[in-house]
Amino acid sequence: MRGLLLVLVGCPSGTLEVGETGERGRDSGGVDSGTDTADTGVDPSLCDSLTPLPLDRPRSLGTFTNGEDFTFNEDGQHVSVDAQGNLVGITIDGTQQLLYPGLGTTAGIHMLPDGSVVYADVLNNTVVNVDYRTGDFRIIAAGLSYPNGLDVGRDGMVYVAETGRGGLRRIDPATGESEVIALGLEAPNGVSFGPTWDDLYVGSFGGGAVYRLQREANDTWSRPEVFALTPEALAPVNACAEAALGTRCAASYYGLEGECVSSELGYNVCEIVYDTPACVGLAVGDSCVTELGQQSIESICVETSAVEGAFCASAPAELVEPCAGNEQGSPCRLDDGTLATCTPTFEGVNICYPQATDYSEYTEPCVDQALGAECTVESWTYPVHGVCQDGSTFGIPGNFCWTAPSLGGEFGMLDGLNVDVCGNVYATAYIAGHVYRWSAAGTEPELVVDVRSSWIPNLHWGNGVGGWEKNVLYMADRQRGGVFPLDVGVEGHGEAYEVAP
Amino acid sequence: MCSLLLLLLAACPNTPEESGQPTDTDTGGGIVDGDPTTIPLNGVCPLDTRWGGFKVEANVDYSAIDGYISNGVVPGNVMEEAGKEGDCRLMKRENPYCNPVCEAGETCDFDGTCLPYPENQDLGTVTIEGLRNAVSMEPSESGKKYFYTQLDPLAFDAGVLIQLKTEGEAYAPLTLNGVGVVPLVPTSTEWTIAEGQDLAVAWDAPTDAVRSEIFLTLNVDQHGLTPLNLECVFEDDGAATVPASVIDALLSAGVTGYPTGKVQRRTADKVALGAGCADFIVDYSWATTITVSGHTPCKSDRDCPDGETCDIPNETCE
Known part of the structure; x- marks a missing residue:
């Protein structure tokens, strides 16, 4: 792992756009947050004096739910789905209230400006708007491809990552109309706006990357760029930006063999192509x-x-x-x-x-190859692209072809994502128990905390009600159904309902 | 802006009558005609025809009612049986794939085509009698869901007949039956499963006439979509065995993360709706942790016992 980190530090600077050959994000910078705080009205001194990292390992606040995601409501409740699939609100002292039964499995939940809740129903591939005060229940989008993480914009729109599609979709909760605003993302999972609401960040479950889209004229969004990477991650290996159509490439998510094709958004992406001719x-x-x-x-x-x-x-x-x-x-x-x-x-x-009994199909592609060299595991089941890695970490003799994310866990499987008022981006590597922070300039990540949990899927700032502090970043501990408070010393980027017209 | 939010909230309905929750609750649940020891209970609907149903659920924290009946099946919810032995079977979730993805208001079918997403139907007033407080529910204005959250922590008494009736709008009036179940008390709260070994489970059996059954589910891979679930339906006699063969099959599908299980004591009834089916479950559920023998969850070597290291990709000590 250390060897990989050294390689990464030596990589060239410059952000990557989706489809470019994998290289690192910007060079490591100083402590300056990089955000133009004039845009947000934030005291600049606040952003230059954040709580030193890493934080001490926090103590869980007690038992809540083991829900994938949570939000806070105006009644001071932590709102999430419990083990029975019901929406419950729990105060910080543990008092529980059943809010709405029968929601099922969620992977992303948020308040809308009108005080209702929107959530991603990952098993039904839908996004649902439920108002537990009125009983209204509306499926606002269906037929998605593994909706996984969402945020609500100042425009009241729902921005949801589609892991299976490698895309990001914007949905009008009032009408159900939706459009894809980004494609070619590596297993997108976790969505958050930045403090100016003109930057939109998306995590990568498989690639350990954080993408950034920027708002352009006419409320369109830029092509996503790789904003930052975890120390352990591999840059997405997608060469479709500069390559000719038809070039072989690693298709989204599992790095499967694909081909560069044009997309509806005007740039090329890698997709699996079937030999129908x-x-x-x-x-x-x-x-x-x-x-x-x-x-x-x-x-x-x-x-x-x-x-x-x-x-x-x-x-x-x-x-x-x-x-x-x-x-x-x-x-x-x-x-x-x-x-x-x-x-x-x-x-x-x-x-x-037959079940594999050795690692030869992984090691052979890296014989006589340098660490970091691109490789392909030519399995009949999954021809997968990866990078040659030192196998000793895994007890594998020699180098082997590391193919994210099948050997992923420890290596930057980002799950939750959020952004503070200064523009610093926080993401959870959910199995590793690590939380990382990058400045708005996309510098090398800092380790915020290393918690003893193997499942930290999402994190949100408190809303200042009921003891949920505004400058504390609360993180779900799905392993034990707890909540870790991370005293990062700065507030979040804000919520749509605070700024809605 | 906060003040605007407060104003909006102040205008929001809070009472059950205003919120779409029951418009009528009696202080007593009423006595339902019929013999709870003999009234027919027809079980749950098959997944491939289940258009919805209602549930009165209780657990250690609360009781709740929710339900809906739609006009179709979401194909992705129809799990396939991947194995069976005794009272247990393995269920596999298939993921239909549509390219391009379906539009809003559609869902993907297994043949790659998009179908209209089933719509919940207006059933008129739905009443449930036999609970400690009788409940009468109207559908939510949008979504046509029925729910009620203001029940006593334990909404029913054991052994009483509970009857759900719909007034009849989209479908003809329906009557479905249930019987109040005894709160479930497992005699062991942590289970260990091991390859090649049966899992013996035990709980306090009801002392009176039994209409309930035990529904047990095990899930040992919770990262992303679960490939296999193990589910069993047992007689509610205090003890049962999950056969080694289905445990082995479950384990072979992958052991990662932190396994969990759920046990329900329930009664179930169903009724046909043309080509579809609706059911009514009364249950008391309990969640448990599961230890997989030989599988110590880990994220690094420090989580493992002396002499073992963490197989990081599989999150297990070896």
Whole structure:
């Protein structure tokens, strides 16, 4: 890990736009917050005298819920979904009130300017507006792709990350109209405005990156740039900004093999491309030939729900055929008699795949390669792009191809994101128990705190009501259902309902 | 701006009548005609036809009522049975994929097409009798959800007949039955599961005539979408066994993070609605922690016992 950090410190400066080859964010700077505080009305001296870091390990405030996210209401309650799937409000002294039953599983919750609650229902792929005072319940957007983290803008719009789509969507809660405002993000998860409301930050669950979008004229948003990275993270390896259409690339999230294609937002992104031309005029089950990387594969034509029409599976026919018509997880047998399991490939095709018993498929791509060199694990299941890493940290001899986020946990799986009034960005690496802070200038991160929890999904400032202090950043401890208070000594960037017209 | 917020809040309804919660609650729940020891209880709806339902739930902290009945099924909620033995089965959530993604008001089907998102229906006034306080509910103006949160901490007495009736709007009037269950008291609060071993569970069995069943769920992978859930329906006789075969299958799907389980003592009834189904559950639930033998959750070596190191990707000491 230390070796990786040294490499990172030596990387060139300059923010990255989505689609650029992975490099680091801006050079490490001083302690200046970097925010023009004239824009926010904040006393500049406040922003230059923050609580020294790292903070002492905090003591949990007690038992709340193990909900993924929470918000604070005007009654001084911590509002979240409990283990029964019900919305509850809990005061800082632990008094609980049932607010609205039957919400289910949420991954992002926030107050709207009208005092109602908006949340991302991650299992139903919807965003819901519920008013526990009136009983109103409205699905304001459906058919999303793993909505995961949201914030509410000064315009009253809901900005929600779609992890599965690699995008960020803006939704009008009044009408349900929505539009995608960013694409090509690496597993976006966690959304927060900055203090001027003209910067929008999005975390990356897989890449350990924080993206930034900036508001442009006509309320449009800039192409996202990589604003900052965790010390452990890898820069997203996406070369589509400068590469020609059709260039092979690591598609969003799992780094799966993809191809540069144009997007509706005017820039190129990496998406999985299915070889449908190879099956034109052929039926499902017919033999076909496709290309994967530098290899020519004799396969068969298949169909999945992911694409219209048959396509030539990017796996050998002898692996595809034993699983034809079988469900994922079904037992199967290879030609040599080996018992294996039907496992979906990156194309969603079940193939007969034996469980790996060694790391050779990860180590071989990095033989004679330098640390940090790009590599690809040519697995039939998931051809995945990564970077050569020192395997000793993991007990793996030699170097291996580290492929975020499948070996991720410790390495910058960002979950929650928030921004203080000075423009400093805070993010949780949720398994590692780390909270990082970057200045608004995107300097190298500072460790805010290292807590003994393996699940710190989200964090919010108090609203000043009921003992929830405005200059304390409260963080969910989902492992134990607690709340950690982080006395960062500065208030949050504000809430939409404080500035709504 | 804060003052504006306060003004807005002051204008908001707070009473149950104003908020869409019950417009009528009796001080007594009334006695429902029928014999709770024999009244038919038809179980829960199959997932692939479940258009909704109602639940009277209780736990150590509170009781609540909520429900809705829509006009269809959200395909992503239909989990597939991936294995079964005895009273237990493994359920797998499939994730339909639509490209391009569906529009607002739609949901994705397994064939890659987008469907209209099912709409909750107006059922008219919904009454529930047999609780300590009878409840009468109107649907929320938007969303057509029914709920009530002002119940006694334990809303029902054990063994009494509880009856839900809808007045009839979108659908003909419905009647669904339940029976008040005894609060669930497990005799062990922490469970350990291990590969190749049955899991024995125990709880205090009711002393009187039993209409309830035990519904148990285990979840040992909570990062992102859970690939498999283990669920069991047991007779409410105080003890049961989760077979090793389904535990092994569950564990083989991945053990990460901090496993949890949930146990419900419940009664369930259902009624057909054309091609759909609606159910009514009365339950008392309890959540538990689960220890996976040989799996010590960790995020670094310091979390592991002497002699073991943390397999960081899988968050387990080895």
